[in-house]
Amino acid sequence: MSKPEKLIIDGKRLDGRGAQDLRPIKFKAGVLKRADGSCYLEFGGNKVIAAVYGPREVHPRHLQDASRAIVRYRYNMAPFSVEERKRPGPDRRSIEISKVSRESLECVILQEMYPRSAIDIFVEILQADAGTRVAGINAASVALADAGIPMKCLVSACAVGKVDDTLVLDLNKDEDNYGQADLPIAMTPSGDITLCQMDGHLTEDEFRTALEMAMEGCRYIHQLQKQALIEKYGQMVSPPAQEAPAAETAEVKEEIFKEDVEEFKEQEQQEQGGEANE
Ligand code: ADP
Numbered sequence: 001m002s003k004p005e006k007l008i009i010d011g012k013r014l015d016g017r018g019a020q021d022l023r024p025i026k027f028k029a030g031v032l033k034r035a036d037g038s039c040y041l042e043f044g045g046n047k048v049i050a051a052v053y054g055p056r057e058v059h060p061r062h063l064q065d066a067s068r069a070i071v072r073y074r075y076n077m078a079p080f081s082v083e084e085r086k087r088p089g090p091d092r093r094s095i096e097i098s099k100v101s102r103e104s105l106e107c108v109i110l111q112e113m114y115p116r117s118a119i120d121i122f123v124e125i126l127q128a129d130a131g132t133r134v135a136g137i138n139a140a141s142v143a144l145a146d147a148g149i150p151m152k153c154l155v156s157a158c159a160v161g162k163v164d165d166t167l168v169l170d171l172n173k174d175e176d177n178y179g180q181a182d183l184p185i186a187m188t189p190s191g192d193i194t195l196c197q198m199d200g201h202l203t204e205d206e207f208r209t210a211l212e213m214a215m216e217g218c219r220y221i222h223q224l225q226k227q228a229l230i231e232k233y234g235q236m237v238s239p240p241a242q243e244a245p246a247a248e249t250a251e252v253k254e255e256i257f258k259e260d261v262e263e264f265k266e267q268e269q270q271e272q273g274g275e276a277n278e
Contacts, residue, residue: 003178004174004178006164007164007175007179008164013163013168013172014172014175015172017168019166019167020169021169021170022158022169022217022220023043023044023045023170025044025221025224026042027041027224027225027227027228028040028041028228029145029231029232029233030146030232032049035143035147036052036054036146037144037145037147037149038050038052038143038146038147039140039143039228041139041142043131043138044130044170044172045128045129046125046128046129046130046132046135047125047127048124048126048132050122050123050136050139050142050143051121051122051124051143052120052121052140053119053122054118054119054120055114055117055118055149057116057118058070058116058117064116065115065116066115066116067115068112068114068115069111069114069117069118070111070117070118070119071109072118072119072121073098073099073105074098074122075097075098075101075123075125076122076124077125077128077132078124078126081126081128082128097132100133101133101136101137102121103194103195104137104155104157104186104194104195105121105140105144108152108153108188109144109149109150109151110150119144119147121144129172129173130172130173131159131170131184133184134158134159134184135157137155137156137157137186138155138156138221138225141156142154142225142229145225146232153190154189155187155188156186156187156218156219156222157184157185157187157195157218157221158170158184158185158214158217158218159171159182159185159214160183160185160213160217161175161181161183161200161210162179162180162200162206162210163175163178165180167210167213169216180200181198181199181201181210182198183196183199183207183210183211184214185214185215185218187214187215
């Protein structure tokens with residue numbers, strides 16, 4: 001598409017969103033049978049699948065770290081994910097995205113628990129529509145949890161940008177192509193930033209506002225990630241046992257104990273009676 005004259009008309013973006021709106025987001029945890037953990041994510045026009053394998057033994061062995069698990073992250077755009085077929089295989093962009101995405105997640109993974117092992121994260125972009133790196137991180141975070149990898153918390157990510165001199169949340173493809181700035185961030189629920197990149201120019205004030213907008217977006221995405229995990233595991237995890245009031249519990253325990261003692265005594269008597277008869 002050629003550059004539209006305006007990207008914001010009467011306060012609305014070309015896809016109908018307001019400046020602070022995210023695109024529709026849908027997570028599904030545990031979609032691949034053979035991976036240890038996985039997640040499918042639709043994030044606007046992006047369609048992404050993340051798979052996690054591990055912790056498993058590292059090959060080749062010289063890559064092993066005796067004190068912790070190594071984390072590997074491979075971001076890959078399928079040739080059919082963009083309008084013009086993309087040349088398959090890694091390129092500078094995918095190598096950079098793999099590196100920063102790995103770093104954004106590595107810091108929440110309890111790597112020390114699995115020395116000499118590897119945790120492999122694969123992210124496949126099936127359909128790209130701007131914001132694929134943040135979509136990949138969101139899906140990978142859920143896939144790691146689905147794989148049961150011990151983590152301090154989930155990581156959530158989204159981008160903010162500037163188009164027509166206005167800050168907007170979650171750039172779409174045209175906004176990404178023709179906008180003035182793009183600021184993808186990832187963060188933990190407690191607000192620690194684990195990824196912060198920027199294309200283009202923002203003033204210091206704009207940067208602060210943009211960061212706050214992105215953080216608000218991440219907080220919302222975090223709720224959706226948790227929801228996806230609850231949907232998969234909620235009904236499988238047994239609900240917390242209905243705890244009886246403490247006094248009652250103690251009484252019941254005492255009662256059971258007394259019954260056991262009585263039973264034991266009866267058995268003893270029976271056995272002794274039996275021996276006497278013999
Ligand atoms: P992100 O997808 O994280 O926003 P970029 O800003 O590098 O990363 O890319 C923006 C968008 O540009 C991508 O989501 C994708 O839609 C498109 N794009 C990226 N690389 C290519 C490519 N090699 N061919 C066609 N489109 C691409």
